[in-house]
Amino acid sequence: MTINKIEFSIFHFSSINKQFSFVECSIPKDDGSLATFVGFRIQHDNARGPMKGGIRYHPEVDPDEVNALAQLMTWKTAVAAIPYGGAKGGIGCNPRELSMSELERLTRVFTQKIHDLIGIHRDVPAPDMGTNSQTMAWILDEYSKFHGHSPAVVTGKPIDLGGSLGREAATGLGVFFATEALLAEHGKSISNMKFAIQGFGNVGSWAAKFFHEHGGKVVAVSDITGAIKNPNGIDVPALLKYKKSNKSLNDFQGGNAMDLNDLLVHECDVLVPCALGGVLNKENAADVKAKFIIEAANHPTDPEADEILSKKGVVILPDIYANSGGVTVSYFEWVQNIQGFMWEEEKVNHELKRYMMSAFKDIKTMCQTHNCNLRMGAFTLGVNRVAQATLLRGWE
Ligand SMILES: NC(=O)C1=CN([C@@H]2O[C@H](COP(=O)(O)OP(=O)(O)OC[C@H]3O[C@@H](n4cnc5c(N)ncnc54)[C@H](OP(=O)(O)O)[C@@H]3O)[C@@H](O)[C@H]2O)C=CC1
Ligand SMILES: O=C(O)CCC(=O)C(=O)O
Numbered sequence: 332m333t334i335n336k337i338e339f340s341i342f343h344f345s346s347i348n349k350q351f352s353f354v355e356c357s358i359p360k361d362d363g364s365l366a367t368f369v370g371f372r373i374q375h376d377n378a379r380g381p382m383k384g385g386i387r388y389h390p391e392v393d394p395d396e397v398n399a400l401a402q403l404m405t406w407k408t409a410v411a412a413i414p415y416g417g418a419k420g421g422i423g424c425n426p427r428e429l430s431m432s433e434l435e436r437l438t439r440v441f442t443q444k445i446h447d448l449i450g451i452h453r454d455v456p457a458p459d460m461g462t463n464s465q466t467m468a469w470i471l472d473e474y475s476k477f478h479g480h481s482p483a484v485v486t487g488k489p490i491d492l493g494g495s496l497g498r499e500a501a502t503g504l505g506v507f508f509a510t511e512a513l514l515a516e517h518g519k520s521i522s523n524m525k526f527a528i529q530g531f532g533n534v535g536s537w538a539a540k541f542f543h544e545h546g547g548k549v550v551a552v553s554d555i556t557g558a559i560k561n562p563n564g565i566d567v568p569a570l571l572k573y574k575k576s577n578k579s580l581n582d583f584q585g586g587n588a589m590d591l592n593d594l595l596v597h598e599c600d601v602l603v604p605c606a607l608g609g610v611l612n613k614e615n616a617a618d619v620k621a622k623f624i625i626e627a628a629n630h631p632t633d634p635e636a637d638e639i640l641s642k643k644g645v646v647i648l649p650d651i652y653a654n655s656g657g658v659t660v661s662y663f664e665w666v667q668n669i670q671g672f673m674w675e676e677e678k679v680n681h682e683l684k685r686y687m688m689s690a691f692k693d694i695k696t697m698c699q700t701h702n703c704n705l706r707m708g709a710f711t712l713g714v715n716r717v718a719q720a721t722l723l724r725g726w727e
Contacts, residue, residue, distance in 0.1 A: 350374040352542050354444035355392065358436040363417070366433075370441045372420040373377035374454055375401035380722040382418035383408055383658060385459025385487075386466065390433075392421035396608065400629055406713030407651040410690050413662040416717075418454050420445070426461045426556075435469050442473035449474070451483040451669070457661045458487040460606075463533070464499065466573065468492050486661035494665035497679035498657075503537020504680065505629045505656015507545070508687040510601065513623065513648050513705075516695075522546030527599040527621065529553050530606030531574055534627050534654065538603055545568035553594040553606075554580050560597060561586035596620060604631035611636040619645060626650035641704065649706040651713060652690055659686045 350373070357367045371394055374382045382452060387397070397419050405417030422441055426434060449456060458467060458525035467485040471492060474484050482493035490496060497504070507521075514520055526542050528535050531554040539549050548564035556579040558564065566585045573583050581588070587724065595615055602621035604610055608630035611619070616636035623648045624640065632640065632647060640647060660683055667673050690712075698708035721727050 347536070349376065350448070351394065351398070352448055354441065356437055356440040356444065358433060358440055360433055361430050367420050368424045368437060369418070370422040370444065371397045372418065372448055372454070372456075373397045373401040374418040374448070375415035375416065377453075378717055378724060378726065379409060379416055380414035381416065381450075382450070382454040383415035383457070383661065384417055384419040385457045385657075386462050386470075387419070387421035387459040388424050388426045388461030388466075388502050389421065390423060390425045391507070392423045397421050398567060400608075403629055403651055406710060407655050408658060409713040409716035410656040410694065410709050411653050411662075411686060412690065412693075412716070413686075415455075415658070415662065418456075419459070420456060421459070421549055434466070438466055438469040439473045442470045446474050446477045449484060450478075450479060451665075455483070455657070455661070455665060458551045463487075464489045467494075479555070483665050486664040487657075488664070493664075493668050493671040493673075495660055495667055495679055497674035497683070498660045498664055498676065499533070499605060500576065501538045501660035501683060502627070502654050502657030502685060503539075504541060505659065505683060505687050506534065506538040506603065506605075506625060506653055507541035507570050508656065508684050508726050509648055509653045509691065510542075510553060510603075510623075510625050511545075512688060512691040513625070513646065514601075517623075517646070520546075523548065524601055525550045525599040526601045526603060527551040527594055527597045529594050529602075529604045529610065529631075530628065531570075532605070533562075534657075535603070536571055536574070537597045538605060538627055539565075539567045547563070549603075550599055551589070551594050551597045552580060552586075555606075557581045558589045558591050558594045558724060559583055559586035560589045562598075586648030596666070601625060605623060609633050613639065616640050621645065624648065626653045629654065637706070647704070647706060649709045650695055651706070652709045655690065656683055656687060659683055 352372045356370050359365050397662045400419040401417050408415040467488045470485050475692035488494035498665040524547050526547050526549045528539050551560040596618040598620050601623045603625045605627040613635040629650050694708045697712045
């Protein structure tokens, strides 16, 4: 494939250890027309190590959102006790409307613009919404043209290019371990609990699979095309197969269709948002039926909803812990690439469980020490660890 090198502009501004980069990415579309997209990489903090965070392809990606997500990564890597800082990136585009070859050209042009900003010991991207292991393979290939073969420059790669066994499932598996730990604190288990899951992409589909395999009843699921419900529990393996071949949940026979927006207020014990940010807000928070919310998505609950839900007694497991399984296994992938020694999947999953349990214990200790909820406990833990590294470096 020929990649047309097209003129570009790049704009950076930075504070002490923070850098915002906006790049213009122009590509020829399959029909010969030219399309221009804006890409971002926002690096928030590197006190604890190289910056780390996903790259999102979504029409609503904007600098404020990417900045907020980059900050979340700083606290998340600290809560997970992995030696990274935080960053996030994205391109304002609708990946559903681009062909594979257009996505490849866009990813390669974006990489040409940011290759000097990322690096094995500087900033290590990974998949997020709208991107996947194929996107990482293109970034790796393009980056390697400038810097030589560098598998550790991205994580979430295909296994054949140095990806880690278990990374694909890791965020969903981490969500499962986190939910198990939280429910155990409340004298409950996954078995027979009713789950409603918003989003059936990487995170949502794996989380649903693990809940189902452990006896949980997945009573409602949605994707961007629609939502389905079944009070007796959806046959998750059948739904996974259906979604793979139809790219949509619509017309799945093992449940009844329902309005997309009703998923979040559907009757269930555990609500698991696995799609966009800000979906729980003052418009719907009072109507949420779940007793537990597991923030598998980043920032699904806005501050007003957080207050309403807390007053209702809903227990919220915060994103910077609940979805940290993905970045934790990304860390294992990076370690394997640097060591040049690949782990077995059993070891990856065993270590993931150990890290998730250890972080949960540390958050609970913070909650007890400061008499606060899980979100405040997790943020206090993360911010303290970053502050300590910042002080030790002599930056403050
Ligand atoms: N991937 C990872 O390792 C990690 C992801 N996260 C977070 O998890 C969330 C999901 O990411 P990921 O699974 O990777 O992304 P994917 O792109 O794989 O999946 C996103 C899912 O959300 C669905 N969706 C989009 N808009 C809506 C909507 N309005 N209503 C219902 N469903 C919707 C999509 O539908 P459709 O399938 O029809 O496109 C898709 O099923 C994001 O917030 C991300 O930041 C956090 C940590 C790590
Ligand atoms: O795996 C990673 O490095 C980053 C994952 C991510 O973007 C996230 O946790 O939000």
